[in-house]
Amino acid sequence: MSIVSLSDLLAGARPDTHCVALKDHRQITLARLRADVSHNAQRLSARSIRHGAVVCEGGYWFLVGVLALVKIGADVILPPNSRAGTLRGLAHELDVLLTDSGVGEVANGVVLESSETEAAPMRFDVANSRIDFFTSGSTGEMKRVAKSLTLFEREAAVLEQMWGAELGDAPVFGTVTHQHVFGMTFRIMWPLLAGRPYHSEFHVAWEPLLAALNGPAMIVSSPAQLTRLAGLAPVAPANRPRIVVTGGAPLPPDAAIEAREVFGCIPTEFFGSTEVGAVAWRRGVTQPALWQPLPTVEVASAADGVLMLRSPHASPDVSGDGWCEQSDRISFAPDGRFLLEGRIDRVVKIEGKRVSLQRLEHEIATLAWVEEAAVVRLGDRRAYLGAVVKLSAAGNTEIHRLGKFRFERMLRRELSLTEDLSVLPRRWRFVDSMPMDGLGKRRVSDVAALLERTA
Template identity: 45%
Template structure:
């Protein structure tokens, strides 16, 4: 194992490959030059706390070590969204990145160095500080402080667990970002500490990810990506990875089976948190196996059933008690039972959201469900439901209002009135973040009038006319993925869209005005600051038809004050363009 604090101190004995970035193979000598050059620039700029935001993992490594060698604290946000960067303005001196960042006037862009002129680098203090920000249970950025020594210890535990199954020169590829703790540990620190080269690219599409893999390589991925392997041909034996890692959320049996079939390797799941780093692992050869701690990690259970972790990678005394409820298996492992902090008060009663979800999933009409409180002053219980095949048929027959009433009646067998959802949304898939985790904000947005089928159920009498679903005016949102400068939405365009009427008689085509309107509306609904949308530039490449699935990509180009959008069907672009954004008109001035 290499010591990360000494990684760049002495000139490299050999110019072994460190990474691939932008189609270029980068050796250890160039890596040291890039770090030294940018460390000097950061030092001259007087930066003591740098907010590190990079698209490419190689430049993420350069920025991380440049900040530490400059004596500055490396601060890593949970994403690079403009709103996130603005919220963290008081914890940074400069933004350090590998590209121009919209809306940040204090950005320092990382630049390549020249090996023969780059200054020498000194030994790093193992206690050099880093700070990761997570969304936290409240939705506000939450700091998690670590040190370089903690990252070193986590890398050593990972190598003790996985080193024997991964070739020493294996390339590490990924579909996940490196900004969070999982990506930082498995995409950057572990490869750097073991001398394995890594790819700077986080592959968004399986086509490019599979093309990059070769025999014995490592793939760092997530349930959100592994769930999309259906229909992809298996890799030939000579190109199968030695290791497939998944973290961020539990991996479904279907996704685990698909990964083993397509990739030729049984996935290894990693369990952990921002506070603890990697804690446990399990190979998905059987449904729901127990989690086993990493080398050097021990687990226990508190009196109230929560997971207690003792790990050399945990700050302070090495002990962390989180919000995960567990059942110990008597052999040092554990199984997850849900979250202890998902208890809410509805009408003065304590309601367990995991319990509501579990009872809903037991119904033959429900494939998956998420429960949540909505409303601030007097919260009421709500549920987002993915109907099963049987449930979809029944929903189509009786409508969303009566379907919601049916589920309430079934829940009434085990729940008090406070535990019966009053608000329902019926969707094809629960919204997921980049790693497959549920994002509370995305669930809440479903209750702000998007295209999902909805029903409000109360104890008052409701007429059949009030309950009858109206023709949709927006697409159904099947998945939400946030990242970079915007958001990507998987949409289903219903065949009975109201916008089709009056356009292209006899031809089922979605009009361009609807596509532009949805881009603005959904952009505003998913965090892009759209006040007033004026002129637009648009290119219609292919017609968009109803009763089809499309992907809508939205990017906020803050510096240009424009919203860029693109509708795709698979890899084919249907419609793309930009929309000018303006501030809302201000009151004032002379009035007649």
């Protein structure tokens, strides 16, 4: 397959009968997409709209809403979710909210409509488009990031260069929302520009997605969802996906192995961010798993080991079209691949001592009673640490035998063999599963909220 620009696609670079999306078991053609974009843009052009938001359950209407706003020259805002509080917080800067379902009590809400007539080929200004995403990173604090459709075109071009031949004309399924940059890039923009149909629905459960497979496909998922494959039967050879892609957080090696048993292939992981897009990729289960930069991305290490990069699909807000510093430390292998060694914002000072939260998490997780751990800084005037811990089978046995208080003292005693007692966690919370967002990221705010409930 070959990439075409969005402007050329809507101007007729592919036949009107070309299938761009699949919705409710029906094909949606390029002619239908063009007609729906034109119709909804005309509806909006009668209003004075400078900033519009799009919140859609389906990926097809999401695309229509984004393109209709770009067509009339409006900035696009993509709220991370459709919760009432999120939308109320943005209401003061929105002239319209486009959706594919009822708008309820939302002010300026407009439901997207299907056109009853055809539309001529169209062109519009992609370069000057602005799409605002929201990212929380590891902290949970929301940050706005501006991108253009041109950046998505550049990213799709390198992805197609790398994996287009492997994918062929395989349709795209997804378990991640298009409201975030990873879902929009991999579920919608890449297949759209490469000429592959994408399924409008994103699945929150595996069973309906697997039931819908009808031949080779591409599946876009997240680490959080790929750790929930237990109990699923292996996909029949004729329906095995050609590629399973994931991003947002590292995929645990045991989840990669389980995914291979179910899908017949090891997931391809992508490392990147909302600000800079995809940076590097890897596919494997051996440790340590090294990252291979994409051919269009230049990666370097600053004197203190901090990741520096230059990418043609990074937001100008962070790159300024040049090198930009990230929040990760890396080390290079001789072949140019790199190892992630933790975030620079995860070093805190406790009792006058600098503590690496990542290193402490590793120390806790190496104990026989622990499967996984998350450590955060707590307290305002006097800082201390708290730990959320998922116990191993041996740990569950031991905590029931000793009780929580004595079990915590045992953990601290073991850790004191390698760590100063003054910096060990003072508050503990034991859970069946670790808190993660929809992409499998662990946010400081979620971990802290669990610990605060133990006070």
